[in-house]
Ligand SMILES: [Zn+2]
């Protein structure tokens with residue numbers, strides 16, 4: 267049984283629950299550790315991140331809870347850092363690196379907004395070339411390989427959030443697969459850990475977690491390392507579909523899940 271979730275949000279960003287409510291939910295769900303992963307501020311107005319001025323409050327509340335719940339659950343004060351975010355990563359216990367956008371010239375295309383925005387970027391900025399959009403996205407996420415503070419790659423194929431039915435992208439196309447696998451290779455070589463992320467399933471966008479089963483199998487073949495997270499935005503989802511994610515990991519060939527212990531990542535048999 268999985269006893270840790272390192273990807274959770276709260277009312278400090280776009281979550282619905284307080285850090286303390288998330289902590290209690292984690293204890294009730296049988297977790298032995300929980301990571302808070304606040305969305306760090308963006309260089310443009312964004313309603314889904316913490317405000318830069320509130321970061322000290324976030325650190326202080328996480329510190330208070332670590333102390334208050336010592337012996338019951340281990341708490342880690344992390345960040346979900348977007349590639350376009352410019353905040354310092356000093357002071358966080360660990361960092362999840364994510365790419366929620368594709369930069370096209372001066373245009374910032376958010377890939378997890380709505381199906382309509384994905385459709386409009388595809389037909390506009392990418393002139394209908396789905397493989398070109400996938401290439402741009404995976405090139406972007408591959409850049410996390412060069413960010414030392416990032417330990418975990420968030421939702422590796424996020425651009426498929428609204429694409430369970432493959433209306434936008436063809437993950438079997440040679441260009442898509444080459445782009446995804448070369449980004450994966452760069453990230454594996456840089457020692458990054460990938461998450462099996464059940465968040466979009468919890469919110470009803472997808473039926474299966476990120477990354478796709480085909481990419482997870484390729485990741486296992488590459489010797490990649492994984493963790494399981496639910497990207498929880500509310501207490502009910504703190505361990506959403508963890509048993510399914512664990513079964514998926516096993517089916518894809520993984521023998522270990524990697525768990526943060528406050529200093530680094532250690533393997534736990536799956
Ligand atoms: Zn995210």
Ligand SMILES: [Zn+2]
Nearest residue numbers: 273275346497
């Ligand atoms: Zn998240």
